[in-house]
Amino acid sequence: MSDQTPREILNKFYADNHLEQDGGNSLSFVKIALAPKFTFYFPNFDSRRKAVIKHDIHHLLTDYKTTLKEESEISAWEIASGCKKYWAAFFINTSGMMIGIPINFWGTLKAFARGRKTKNLYFDEIPTEQAMDMKVEDLKKLFLLDEFKKDTKPSFTDFILFTAFSAYGLLFSILSFLLLPFIIFYSIYIALFIDK
DSSP states (O other): TTTTTTTHHHHHHHHHTTTTTTTTTSSEEEEEETTTTTEEEEOOOOHHHHHHHHHHHHHHHHHSHHHHHHHHHHHHHHHHHHHSHHHHHHHHHHHHHHHHHHHOOHHHHHHHHHHHHEEEEEEGOOOOOHHHHHHHHHHHHHHTTTTTTOOOOOOHHHHHHHHHHHHHHHHHHHGGGGHHHHHHHHHHHHIIIIII
């Protein structure tokens, strides 16, 4: 895979992970399956569409899979490596990281530590279209992901910053519960009438 480009790999990545051919980017909703029979939906807005292709390329570069556990890890990695410029990514990743803390604490912390030492596509130093045609191996080197792998050991500073961000994430999570009724009704509507 390292000598291939994201453009060559993404269609197989989407198929292997039971996603739409474009990762669901063209759909009006986003489908999140937390368990085989527990799925919820939220609207797919433009800010998310701009960020999601970068996120999908990040999966290829970081080797984090699309399981709930590893989505929490890539969320922590994207938070620590920087995604504030893309507010949709920042908010979604905050939620992902907070889900990861109780179910995958050590993995989430290691991913956060790895993120502090590496870079990502959210800084727009490389346009997405250009990144799509670069070799995965070259992108990994550019973002230092060949040097800092999934087993990156957290430092004391990493732990302190992780704890500080978690405090913000807890407040964010509490406020997010205000959206829960909307998400429930939207999910019921999409499940019954749209996504059959």
